[in-house]
Amino acid sequence: MVKIITVEKSISAEKDCGIVNVTETIEEELNKTGLREGQVLIFTVGSTSGVSTIEYEPNLVKDFKEIIEDIIPKNRSYHHDYTWHDANGFSHLRSTFIKTSLVVPFKEGRLLLGTWQQIVIINFDNHRRQRRYILQFIGKD
Amino acid sequence: MVKIITVEKSISAEKDCGIVNVTETIEEELNKTGLREGQVLIFTVGSTSGVSTIEYEPNLVKDFKEIIEDIIPKNRSYHHDYTWHDANGFSHLRSTFIKTSLVVPFKEGRLLLGTWQQIVIINFDNHRRQRRYILQFIGKD
């Protein structure tokens, strides 16, 4: 019998690509559900954050911050900065590219990730933020 | 008891990054299903469109069009343009990057979006198009 369980979580994340590894938190929440086979949707609430997978080690985290600065630079004039004068046009655009949604399967009660594949939430905003995210499990026991 | 409901919709979208806010349409369709907790898959049919979230306001929409033109330029020669001679290689590449699929959770009958986070469908093609998209709800009442 298939069940749906929704959990709301939050984390504190640094500004300008603060990357938080939430893999263990998700595994703990998965254990609490008792579900054995299914999938978890990770969804970050808001328009200046994102979710993806990465090998979570300090050098690669540094690389990610540098490459996204090349692709969608912070120090450039964006029209959006004239809408609210909060200077975070780049944060919004990064979010639209990386997107705020990710679905990961699990089986036998374990996430089907690679050894070096961690799930991360990224705060693209230009100030430290408490970021809310949703975990929604669909599965059977 | 978990249900699955599939709805097909379409919108008319401008060429070269016509961005359409479909959030209200999805909320209406969610209301019709009567489901209270679950998720909606938004999937755009075709290889020159995409779906993501954005703060839907005119200046940021303009920024998105400009930054994607920097990342995957329209005015550049693509091999694909020699396959069908329809000059939309850039449209396809933009679609592969932004992707045609997004999953958004809902609870108590409401999408769990941030206040400034809207769901948008983007037409990357080089002419105005009617774009078909699928809404698939999985949830319980």
Next chain:
Amino acid sequence: MVKIITVEKSISAEKDCGIVNVTETIEEELNKTGLREGQVLIFTVGSTSGVSTIEYEPNLVKDFKEIIEDIIPKNRSYHHDYTWHDANGFSHLRSTFIKTSLVVPFKEGRLLLGTWQQIVIINFDNHRRQRRYILQFIGKD
């Protein structure tokens, strides 16, 4: 009655953006499940691969390899290359951008793809690899 069926598959893929069209394989696996309406999650295991949709024809595949080389270049120094000395920092970053997860709906036993829209798995690593991926079907018959 909603069912969940998880299948593990693997493919051999060339290095540096080896792109494999897995659409037919997914259709075959869908047929085996007997499910008529629902969705399939495609998830690539590992931190140097990705999954998306593309019009799978040789010229566009070439374009994809060239544009991603412009966006996240191979021949550039990455901090990650000093962590393991395997020179694949670019592979990881490409994976974090394209992401390892995609959800596609089906109805009447058929994937709701466009005519020119194929599902592909991409090996971003710098050597030929056997790549594992998960197909997880949620649906009803």
